[in-house]
Amino acid sequence: MHTKPKNTDAALMEKQSFDVTSIKADFPIFAQEINGHRLVYLDSAASSQKPQAVIDAIDRFYSTDNANIHRGLHALAERATSAYEHSRTKVAKFLGGVNREEVIFTSGTTAGINLLSYSLGEQIIKAGDEILITEMEHHANLVPWVMLAKRKNAVLKRIPLTRDGRLDLTKVNGLLNSRTKIVALTHMSNVLGTINPRTEIAEAAHKKGAVVVVDGAQAAPHMPVNVKELDADFYAFSAHKVLGPTGVGILYGKRELLESLPPFMTGGEMIREVNFDNVTWNEVPHKFEAGTPHIAGAITFETAIDYLEQIGMENIRQHEIELTEYAIEKLLQIEGLEIQGPLDSSIRGSAISFTVPDIHPHDISTFLDSKGIAIRAGHHCAQPLMRALGKVATARASFYLYNDESDVDALVEALTEMKKYFRI
Ligand code: PMP
Numbered sequence: 001m002h003t004k005p006k007n008t009d010a011a012l013m014e015k016q017s018f019d020v021t022s023i024k025a026d027f028p029i030f031a032q033e034i035n036g037h038r039l040v041y042l043d044s045a046a047s048s049q050k051p052q053a054v055i056d057a058i059d060r061f062y063s064t065d066n067a068n069i070h071r072g073l074h075a076l077a078e079r080a081t082s083a084y085e086h087s088r089t090k091v092a093k094f095l096g097g098v099n100r101e102e103v104i105f106t107s108g109t110t111a112g113i114n115l116l117s118y119s120l121g122e123q124i125i126k127a128g129d130e131i132l133i134t135e136m137e138h139h140a141n142l143v144p145w146v147m148l149a150k151r152k153n154a155v156l157k158r159i160p161l162t163r164d165g166r167l168d169l170t171k172v173n174g175l176l177n178s179r180t181k182i183v184a185l186t187h188m189s190n191v192l193g194t195i196n197p198r199t200e201i202a203e204a205a206h207k208k209g210a211v212v213v214v215d216g217a218q219a220a221p222h223m224p225v226n227v228k229e230l231d232a233d234f235y236a237f238s239a240h241k242v243l244g245p246t247g248v249g250i251l252y253g254k255r256e257l258l259e260s261l262p263p264f265m266t267g268g269e270m271i272r273e274v275n276f277d278n279v280t281w282n283e284v285p286h287k288f289e290a291g292t293p294h295i296a297g298a299i300t301f302e303t304a305i306d307y308l309e310q311i312g313m314e315n316i317r318q319h320e321i322e323l324t325e326y327a328i329e330k331l332l333q334i335e336g337l338e339i340q341g342p343l344d345s346s347i348r349g350s351a352i353s354f355t356v357p358d359i360h361p362h363d364i365s366t367f368l369d370s371k372g373i374a375i376r377a378g379h380h381c382a383q384p385l386m387r388a389l390g391k392v393a394t395a396r397a398s399f400y401l402y403n404d405e406s407d408v409d410a411l412v413e414a415l416t417e418m419k420k421y422f423r424i
Contacts, residue, residue: 034374040410044221070269083302086299095252097226109140109236112250113140115265125181133185198214214234223313236250244304245301258285320401323408324399328345331354335419337415361393367414
């Protein structure tokens with residue numbers, strides 16, 4: 001429906017197969033009305049909705065397969081273990097075909113980055129060393145590094161932004177030096193939508209011997225990701241933004257790095273041998289998975305990825321490019337409305353932050369909610385970015401595979417009505 005015309009039969013079939021109406025029908029949440037209106041869900045950057053297949057898979061796990069993993073020798077434990085490990089293999093393929101041992105199940109992006117800020121941070125950061133982040137980071141990829149820098153007396157530096165919300169690449173080389181040990185950046189900004197040119201930054205960082213950590217929370221749901229091509233040493237994302245359950249995510253790490261790192265959490269399952277005076281660690285990835293994980297979550301993460309892959313990540317990206325272009329064009333027709341971040345759809349994702357003069361983003365969100373439209377308003381867990389933009393908050397509409405032009409039209413119509421309501 002929204003894929004760009006290409007001249008092959010396969011492309012034509014793809015185009016016909018991207019049918020938002022039938023995709024939406026797979027998501028039971030859309031069967032309801034909110035405040036007397038159809039639900040227009042434009043908050044997928046915060047969390048995505050779940051298809052029936054994922055909801056059914058969670059139900060099925062607890063109804064028929066529930067048991068703890070890795071330890072039991074009975075049928076249910078073996079079934080649960082094999083599904084859990086199968087999901088790990090699926091995620092490894094989703095990231096462009098990495099080794100399954102390089103995929104650690106975590107409770108989400110935040111947990112993955114915190115793991116690194118301790119394991120990696122404790123191992124490689126010394127007083128006077130430098131950690132380089134960017135001005136557009138979500139607190140999840142910012143606060144752990146602030147705290148690491150404080151613990152170690154290290155220096156936290158940041159890549160500034162251009163006026164249109166991209167990283168100022170002219171500053172990168174000047175910020176890197178032999179003391180730079182970690183470069184941590186987001187693949188796609190949750191506020192500006194900007195897709196960062198990680199490959200160039202990774203190359204420059206690696207030349208200085210730094211380790212590159214990529215926050216993939218916003219990119220992984222919306223575009224094909226190949227961590228080897230990105231040359232990311234670590235890549236973290238959350239299942240709940242890719243149609244899966246909350247409370248589960250993954251941290252990818254290059255095998256040799258994972259093997260050399262100390263564990264973050266200790267306890268059951270992550271050990272090889274335990275004595276009162278000495279403990280040896282299990283092999284990766286188990287060394288980093290202490291305790292009982294979110295088994296149902298990890299298993300149904302696979303169902304979510306299956307759903308996305310059946311539609312095709314490339315098709316989803318293409319659909320969102322077209323929807324973003326349409327939304328930007330329509331939104332900019334509203335007098336005074338200002339979009340934060342680049343307008344060029346080839347370097348941005350589908351999260352669009354905007355402000356309307358004299359109407360607080362919280363009021364925008366509340367007004368839209370009265371029309372059944374869910375957006376996000378606030379600082380989006382990026383307070384330093386808000387300061388750099390000179391804003392206290394923005395409104396953010398974010399689109400996914402189940403949104404189409406009628407959702408953009410509903411948003412624009414409601415915003416126009418809102419301006420009349422506030423007499424602006
Ligand atoms: N990084 C970015 C860019 C995000 O958008 C988010 C979620 N809003 C996170 C990290 C944190 O993800 P989670 O809350 O799932 O750990």
